[in-house]
Amino acid sequence: MMKKLNFVVNNRKYSIEVDPRKTLLDVLREDLKLTGTKKGCGSGECGACTVVIDGQNVNSCMVFALDMEGKEVITIEGLAPKSGEIHPIQQAFVDHGAIQCGFCSPGMIMSTSAILEKHEKPTEEQIREGISGNLCRCTGYVKIVDAIQSLAENK
Amino acid sequence: MIMNNSSAEKFFFESFSTLKETSEFLVSKGNVAMISAGSTDVLVHTQKRGFPNYIVSLNQIQDLNYVNVDKNEVRIGSLTTLTEISESQIIIEKFPALSKAAGQVGSPQIRNRATIAGNLCNASPAADTAPALLVYDAKLKIFNQGNERIVELSEFFVGPGKTILENGDIVIEIILPIQKKSVSSFVKIGKRKALEISIMSMAMSVEIENNIIKSAKVACGSVAPKPVLINKTAKSLVGLEVKDELDLVNAIEIIKKEVTPIDDIRGTANYRLHMLGVTLKRMVLELVRSEA
Numbered sequence: 001m002m003k004k005l006n007f008v009v010n011n012r013k014y015s016i017e018v019d020p021r022k023t024l025l026d027v028l029r030e031d032l033k034l035t036g037t038k039k040g041c042g043s044g045e046c047g048a049c050t051v052v053i054d055g056q057n058v059n060s061c062m063v064f065a066l067d068m069e070g071k072e073v074i075t076i077e078g079l080a081p082k083s084g085e086i087h088p089i090q091q092a093f094v095d096h097g098a099i100q101c102g103f104c105s106p107g108m109i110m111s112t113s114a115i116l117e118k119h120e121k122p123t124e125e126q127i128r129e130g131i132s133g134n135l136c137r138c139t140g141y142v143k144i145v146d147a148i149q150s151l152a153e154n155k
Numbered sequence: 156m157i158m159n160n161s162s163a164e165k166f167f168f169e170s171f172s173t174l175k176e177t178s179e180f181l182v183s184k185g186n187v188a189m190i191s192a193g194s195t196d197v198l199v200h201t202q203k204r205g206f207p208n209y210i211v212s213l214n215q216i217q218d219l220n221y222v223n224v225d226k227n228e229v230r231i232g233s234l235t236t237l238t239e240i241s242e243s244q245i246i247i248e249k250f251p252a253l254s255k256a257a258g259q260v261g262s263p264q265i266r267n268r269a270t271i272a273g274n275l276c277n278a279s280p281a282a283d284t285a286p287a288l289l290v291y292d293a294k295l296k297i298f299n300q301g302n303e304r305i306v307e308l309s310e311f312f313v314g315p316g317k318t319i320l321e322n323g324d325i326v327i328e329i330i331l332p333i334q335k336k337s338v339s340s341f342v343k344i345g346k347r348k349a350l351e352i353s354i355m356s357m358a359m360s361v362e363i364e365n366n367i368i369k370s371a372k373v374a375c376g377s378v379a380p381k382p383v384l385i386n387k388t389a390k391s392l393v394g395l396e397v398k399d400e401l402d403l404v405n406a407i408e409i410i411k412k413e414v415t416p417i418d419d420i421r422g423t424a425n426y427r428l429h430m431l432g433v434t435l436k437r438m439v440l441e442l443v444r445s446e447a
Contacts, residue, residue: 001166001167003168020166020167020168020210021166021168021201021206023198042202043198043199043202044195044198044199044261044262044264044265045262045350047262047264050264053267056238056267057263057264057267058264058267058268059195059262059264059265059268061198062193062194062195062198062199062264062265062268063194063198063268064168064191064194064198064210064212066168066170066212067170067191067194067212067214069170069215111263111264114263129263130263132262132263132348132349132350133261133262133263133264133265133349133350134262
């Protein structure tokens with residue numbers, strides 16, 4: 001039976017009917033058409049679906065959509081300050097070549113935003129720990145860590 | 156638990172704002188309803204085995220997320236997340252093995268959602284927080300339709316995925332008696348640091364005076380059908396004066412006889428036995444040196 005869900009995504013209020021079996025990831029991609037958040041493993045292991053809920057990075061595939069009642073969710077689409085611009089984290093990833101195929105990037109960038117929220121100037125260890133739930137099969141992580149470090153240094 | 160791969164018409168997601176309503180609803184539905192909190196285990200179960208008829212979410216219930224301390228005990232609300240536990244100053248100070256264990260579950264994203272009671276109620280033999288809580292003599296407060304009871308964690312697990320919980324039971328609090336003189340630690344053996352299910356884990360809490368072990372508790376994960384206290388080994392440590400690893404040869408022999416792990420996808424029984432000995436030795440020496 002479909003059920004009502006009221007929540008906020010990227011500062012926009014939504015009040016929608018959802019299939020109660022759906023995860024937050026499914027609702028973001030299928031109902032709200034916010035396909036920037038990727039579906040990788042679907043079982044909480046790869047981090048491609050990472051979004052930020054109330055300031056914390058979370059696997060959106062491991063959350064029942066209906067548990068989001070009254071919550072605030074930020075996805076990769078909501079990170080940039082203005083439409084048509086990119087966020088400094090995204091710019092740092094571009095500048096450092098921290099993207100190859102790009103599939104992990106939305107999740108990696110959302111985890112980065114949570115790391116920078118938690119630590120003003122994260123150490124390399126804190127960065128590596130912070131992205132330990134995000135798998136990247138292309139870059140070997142070095143350039144991703146470089147990109148995040150550059151943000152910490154410029155803070 | 157009956158799973159039937161419910162269609163949207165037959166599947167219901169319920170959440171109530173009080174424990175009483177939640178518990179009464181669970182009793183009325185019996186074994187077609189499943190409790191969910193952080194949902195990081197529940198959603199993996201539904202993918203493997205299908206949906207139950209009812210998921211009953213605890214997330215609308217207030218006041219189950221806290222770490223409170225008084226003179227003799229620390230009380231942890233059942234919906235406290237593993238991130239909150241691993242970062243709690245009280246837990247880091249008084250129960251370091253628990254803080255270490257909670258900080259090694261899954262990944263940051265998992266720990267931001269997963270709850271302490273969920274890690275226990277899922278009853279995985281590999282549950283990271285269980286060995287730590289076992290050596291601290293943890294007790295669980297369980298609510299059922301307005302009544303509360305307290306059980307020892309050592310009596311809570313029955314087997315893989317099975318606990319003593321009955322219909323309508325909701326774990327609401329974990330109680331940890333403060334142990335003033337003990338030192339403790341936790342180690343998880345795995346192939347990688349993050350997103351790993353342990354091959355073997357061990358927690359230890361010991362009281363040491365002048366290099367002599369006065370009391371000891373040892374517990375392990377992933378070596379039996381449930382997280383277990385390793386009592387014979389712990390007893391063999393008591394009274395030992397530990398100067399170097401030669402003093403632990405006997406205890407290492409005992410632990411290898413006391414547990415009988417199995418071969419599985421994550422590791423062999425032989426590797427587990429070997430690492431039990433290695434970890435026991437390293438941990439006792441680490442703790443003795445920390446007290447010297």
